[in-house]
Amino acid sequence: MPNPAHQVIIFLGPPGAGKGTQAERLAAEQDLLKISTGDILRDHVARQTELGQRVKPILDAGQLVPDDILIALIRDRLASMESVRVIFDGFPRTTAQAQELDVLLEELGAPINAVPLLEVPDEELIARIVERGKTSGRSDDTEATARERQQVYRTQTQPLIDYYSARGQVRAVNGVGSMPEVYGRIVEAVR
Ligand code: B4P
Numbered sequence: 001m002p003n004p005a006h007q008v009i010i011f012l013g014p015p016g017a018g019k020g021t022q023a024e025r026l027a028a029e030q031d032l033l034k035i036s037t038g039d040i041l042r043d044h045v046a047r048q049t050e051l052g053q054r055v056k057p058i059l060d061a062g063q064l065v066p067d068d069i070l071i072a073l074i075r076d077r078l079a080s081m082e083s084v085r086v087i088f089d090g091f092p093r094t095t096a097q098a099q100e101l102d103v104l105l106e107e108l109g110a111p112i113n114a115v116p117l118l119e120v121p122d123e124e125l126i127a128r129i130v131e132r133g134k135t136s137g138r139s140d141d142t143e144a145t146a147r148e149r150q151q152v153y154r155t156q157t158q159p160l161i162d163y164y165s166a167r168g169q170v171r172a173v174n175g176v177g178s179m180p181e182v183y184g185r186i187v188e189a190v191r
Pocket residue numbers: 013014015016017018019020021022037038039041058059062063064065066070089090091092093094097128129131132140149175176177178179182
């Protein structure tokens with residue numbers, strides 16, 4: 001029996017679409033925990049943990065980190081939660097990750113409430129990432145890596161749109177406009 005205290009939102013969208021930006025505000029305003037796998041991995045890189053050293057070249061190349069690593073990270077985060085009030089930002093990114101997340105959420109009795117999909121044209125995505133690269137210090141914020149990440153998104157992550165659409169969970173959101181404008185659309189979409 002699902003626990004009504006649970007709330008699970010999965011942000012989908014290409015790199016640079018604004019998932020992190022919007023998930024941060026939604027989490028703060030709706031008392032949810034934002035779990036950003038990109039942030040978790042970058043933190044490991046910054047602290048030079050064993051995992052960080054292993055994944056750094058993968059992040060730098062704009063490729064995806066192996067599924068088993070991500071699944072273990074997410075399993076750990078969810079294990080200690082009594083009520084699962086979570087926004088996933090950047091996870092799942094492959095069908096294998098999505099299937100494993102289903103299993104974990106089923107065990108916790110926490111169904112997915114909504115899957116907002118942020119839609120932004122490719123060239124605007126590249127422009128945003130290159131702009132962010134001027135200050136972010138992120139080694140993957142270059143035009144070449146951004147284009148590689150777009151390609152990876154198309155082949156490995158886009159199939160998730162069908163995966164969640166088949167269950168009627170995807171809510172397409174126009175991600176072009178000011179950050180507050182986009183946020184307003186997301187609030188409507190997840191209501
Ligand atoms: P992420 O950290 O998830 O990177 P992202 O896709 O760039 O972020 P996002 O879409 O959230 O964009 P943001 O809000 O920052 O992943 C990085 C890497 O980690 C991956 O390439 C991969 O190697 C690895 N990884 C992470 N998760 C993984 C997984 N599950 N499996 C395998 N590997 C994984 O916004 C982008 C920019 O646009 C910002 O500068 C922002 O200020 C700006 N912006 C936002 N909204 C805007 C708006 N409305 N108008 C103008 N600009 C806007």
